[in-house]
Amino acid sequence: MQFEDLMLDESLLLAASDKGYKEPTLIQQEAIPLLLAGEDVLACAATGTGKTAAFVLPLLQKLLDEPNHGRLPKALILAPTRELAFQIQHVIHHLGKANQPHIAMVTGGQAPTAQLAYLENGCDIVIATPGRLLNLVENEQADLSEIEFVVIDEADRMLDMGQGPDVANVLATITTAFQTSLFSATLAGSGVELFANALLPNASRIEVDAANQYAQQVSQQVYLADNREHKQALLAAVIKQTDCESALIFCNKKERAEEVSAFLQSQNISAQVVHGDFNQADRRERTRKFRQGKVKALVATDVAARGLDLPQVSHVINYDVPFRGDIYIHRVGRTGRAGQTGTAVNLVEPHDHKNLQRVEHHIGQPLPVLKMKGLTPKAKSNKTKSKNKDKPRYIAKKDRAE
Structure with a gap:
């Protein structure tokens, strides 16, 4: 399979090529069509198999198909650490350079005033660590009322860090019918399987065996x-x-x-x-x-x-x-x-x-x-x-x- 077979916009194909992507990895081949079709996805894939692009490309395609003309974000990406959050932002900037979506970063290690400015100025995507975002939502400083696309990245790491309740509480504040994808390197340990099934009971399931990889x-x-x-x-x-x-x-x-x-x-x-x-x-x-x-x-x-x-x-x-x-x-x-x-x-x-x-x-x-x-x-x-x-x-x- 080639990236051209995934029905992505030409601008995304060019950006993927510029970033050195030659052909889609297995997780990309399986996840991108499902996400473009609007399905919830539970994906278990090893680190280094291209899972970030597996959710970034369909997210960017959705923003191209239905541009966000308002100030409130349409997509939310939750990551366990600020390092991962910034890495996701880096990938979005590279792959989305044609439409340049506005991103609000909400993580620890940054001044709250700067994060509030990102949100108040309007954005398309929020990338956040769960605890910091929940704090802003509870103080009515972040409005997630128009979220349509949610990604939970490295769910196993989140649970290891005790972030499961914060994730659940953030998602409970979203009243719209949103599409959800959850990515994890393993379903073993810390109740990841139970957590995933509770959030995505009817999700399409993808597993790329880490050990064999x-x-x-x-x-x-x-x-x-x-x-x-x-x-x-x-x-x-x-x-x-x-x-x-x-x-x-x-x-x-x-x-x-x-x-x-x-x-x-x-x-x-x-x-x-x-x-x-x-x-x-x-x-x-x-x-x-x-x-x-x-x-x-x-x-x-x-x-x-x-x-x-x-x-x-x-x-x-x-x-x-x-x-x-x-x-x-x-x-x-x-x-x-x-x-x-x-x-x-x-x-x-x-x-x-x-x-x-x-x-x-x-x-x-x-x-x-x-x-x-x-x-x-x-x-x-x-x-x-x-x-x-x-x-x-x-x-x-x-x-x-x-």
């Missing part, structure tokens, strides 16, 4: 480490390999992220750190340097797993294995995007084994254990042994040179 385009690897010093040495060796052009490194805690960034800098590896304590301007500046290749390694907590525009990451490295499988999927989704290949590396100390088991159970497959020449673990781990000797748990691989 990564298996096709992302090489997933495990290196076993004896201790912290061994893990740090493995980390440096992976980053120094010739195929590692850029590395997004995840830690479970901000203190660990700071420690890892300092270690990499001590090894003459250019590195920056990003976590929740940094303000929005600092995050943007640090990720900008990484995106432009001025910094080879970006060390982050899961604040960077969603919403940051990092289109060309060659390696995702889990310095800490995440606590849950769905978090692993979001992390790994930062590489191998838009059909590119990528590498996901997991550095596993003994205390990480339980988390690794959860990840493998979630994605439905064991991850192969590799060895780094000169950095083979001294201790034998029971994770390399199968409970059933006839069915080895891991795929044997030859030692890999630095």
Whole structure:
């Protein structure tokens, strides 16, 4: 299928081509026709499969077909974080440059007076985080009475952050009959399935299997480490390999992220750190340097797993294995995007084994254990042994040179 087959306006096709979209991804092929037909959609798709364009293109088409001649917004997009909200705005600006829809941003980290000015001056689309928008609605400072098109993006992340009630309360204030689409990278955990069914009981359902998606385009690897010093040495060796052009490194805690960034800098590896304590301007500046290749390694907590525009990451490295499988999927989704290949590396100390088991159970497959020449673990781990000797748990691989 080509974008021309989706019955989109010529201006949108040109904008998609200019942005480098060659042919629609699977989620775009399935979601765009349904949304153009006015149906509610529940879509489960992995990070990096083009889901933002899957709802932005039909939204823009609707605004082209029925221009908004009033001051009140016709479309509402809810996102869990301000970073994701700004990334969605960025995509709309690129794809909608022909009709240039007016957008009001309502997120944390911005002065309320500026956000009110966007709304009062009139807009076509509101992009918002749920809590901030609900506050404005309850104070009668935001009017959603003419909303026709609602998108709930990364619903699983919203529920993880406790935003479910705010989303429900915002939607309850809209009295018009609006079309709804809900996008989530996974339906597992935090009651996403129940939440989605409550909001969209009759929605058309689309599922793009995240685990299979990564298996096709992302090489997933495990290196076993004896201790912290061994893990740090493995980390440096992976980053120094010739195929590692850029590395997004995840830690479970901000203190660990700071420690890892300092270690990499001590090894003459250019590195920056990003976590929740940094303000929005600092995050943007640090990720900008990484995106432009001025910094080879970006060390982050899961604040960077969603919403940051990092289109060309060659390696995702889990310095800490995440606590849950769905978090692993979001992390790994930062590489191998838009059909590119990528590498996901997991550095596993003994205390990480339980988390690794959860990840493998979630994605439905064991991850192969590799060895780094000169950095083979001294201790034998029971994770390399199968409970059933006839069915080895891991795929044997030859030692890999630095």
